[in-house]
Amino acid sequence: MTIISAEIEKVKTQFTKDSFRQGDTVLDYLLFSPEIKNGTTYPLVLYLYETDKQDGIPGSGADCSGYAFALEAWQKKHPCYVLALEVNEKMLHPDDAYIGVLAAALMQFPMQQKLAVNPNRIYITGTSMGATMTWRLISDYATIFAAAMPVCGAGDPFAIQKAFCMPVWAFHAEDDPVIPAHDYLTEPFENLAGTGRLINALRCAGNQNVHYTEYPAGWMKQSGLPVHAAGAAAYGDDRAKEWLFAQDKSQRYEIRQIVPGFYWIEDYNWDSIYLIEGQDKALVVDTGLADNDFVGMIKSLTRLPIEVAITHNHGDHMLHLDKFDHYYMSEKDVRMFEEPEMKAMYGGRDYSGCRLIPIKDQDIIDLGGGYEVEVFDLGGHTPGSVSFLD
Numbered sequence: 001m002t003i004i005s006a007e008i009e010k011v012k013t014q015f016t017k018d019s020f021r022q023g024d025t026v027l028d029y030l031l032f033s034p035e036i037k038n039g040t041t042y043p044l045v046l047y048l049y050e051t052d053k054q055d056g057i058p059g060s061g062a063d064c065s066g067y068a069f070a071l072e073a074w075q076k077k078h079p080c081y082v083l084a085l086e087v088n089e090k091m092l093h094p095d096d097a098y099i100g101v102l103a104a105a106l107m108q109f110p111m112q113q114k115l116a117v118n119p120n121r122i123y124i125t126g127t128s129m130g131a132t133m134t135w136r137l138i139s140d141y142a143t144i145f146a147a148a149m150p151v152c153g154a155g156d157p158f159a160i161q162k163a164f165c166m167p168v169w170a171f172h173a174e175d176d177p178v179i180p181a182h183d184y185l186t187e188p189f190e191n192l193a194g195t196g197r198l199i200n201a202l203r204c205a206g207n208q209n210v211h212y213t214e215y216p217a218g219w220m221k222q223s224g225l226p227v228h229a230a231g232a233a234a235y236g237d238d239r240a241k242e243w244l245f246a247q248d249k250s251q252r253y254e255i256r257q258i259v260p261g262f263y264w265i266e267d268y269n270w271d272s273i274y275l276i277e278g279q280d281k282a283l284v285v286d287t288g289l290a291d292n293d294f295v296g297m298i299k300s301l302t303r304l305p306i307e308v309a310i311t312h313n314h315g316d317h318m319l320h321l322d323k324f325d326h327y328y329m330s331e332k333d334v335r336m337f338e339e340p341e342m343k344a345m346y347g348g349r350d351y352s353g354c355r356l357i358p359i360k361d362q363d364i365i366d367l368g369g370g371y372e373v374e375v376f377d378l379g380g381h382t383p384g385s386v387s388f389l390d
Helices: 005-012 059-070 072-077 098-112 129-140 159-163 195-204 230-234 238-246 294-299 331-338 340-345
Strands: 016-022 025-032 042-050 081-087 117-127 147-151 168-173 210-215 254-259 262-266 272-277 282-285 306-309 326-329 355-358 364-368 371-377 386-389
Touching (some): 005 059, 016 098, 042 059, 042 129, 059 117, 059 230, 081 129, 117 230, 117 238, 129 147, 129 159, 147 230, 159 195, 168 230, 168 238, 195 210, 210 230, 272 371, 294 306, 331 340, 331 355
Parallel strands (some): 042 081, 117 147, 306 326, 326 355
Antiparallel strands (some): 025 081, 254 262, 272 282
């Protein structure tokens, strides 16, 4: 299904116009707001579209079909904000302030404008140069977005590997004459390559949630569309849009293997978690705040029996403590379980069935085979804050 231009032009009248301002940089934008219910938060779709060109590509068919997220039929199923910004070639220059200003605006904008945005469901999409900006933003600021849907754009295949945990569904026409699907561009963007190479780079970086729809050569013309107008088909793909809106940043972990047997893990709240493997067992240091299948994620990384050690008694470091039989923590922090503020951080979870193994300065946690973790008493942040030395 393709998006009908008349529908797009009608819904565009429902957007309000305003600007971001930071220093000398001003970014004009259009904003569509859903029908708001008190106490409810909504996804936000950042839609980046290219400045209209005199190249035979109709704006409503090629560039503006990302407004489909504001159409009545979609809003009935998935009410959301749509934030639309126009992109030009200058904004893609590495020295331009646009990228940093836009990233800062996205983090501050919902609160400043008092919008009921769910910060874990901010999606980014764009066509052509807007898709190229999409690839750039998820390369540099992947932690802002829940998922990305770039259409017929280009990016840096090396930089995009930083988005190894970013869910992506990309689109491109195989015979696109403006931005090649599988080759590098020419000056001034010779370091940028088409979607096919970017998808390969993400998969090689270990990204397991990557999808790619490539329209075969001749398909766009047979469908009555300009070859570079893949957005008209992509935004009419309900399967892809439903996938996009199923992504939730709070369910995502970023996992890096520092050396074999040592993993650094971050949840959506930027809480650091560590997994250390010995010969006989593995030690998890802190459990983070993401309310999902934490134990399943850890078991996907190690087959060893799992124990958990807590650096300090705060909910963002130990939400999943109730999933374990026992845990290591300083006795100095035990009394914090009864503090009302701490109970609120734990979300009402009951940790009474989990046995405390008290630790103190210079204690050793033996993981077997000569792998030992030493405890250092720090104090300060909480009375019993500790650090662990592998």
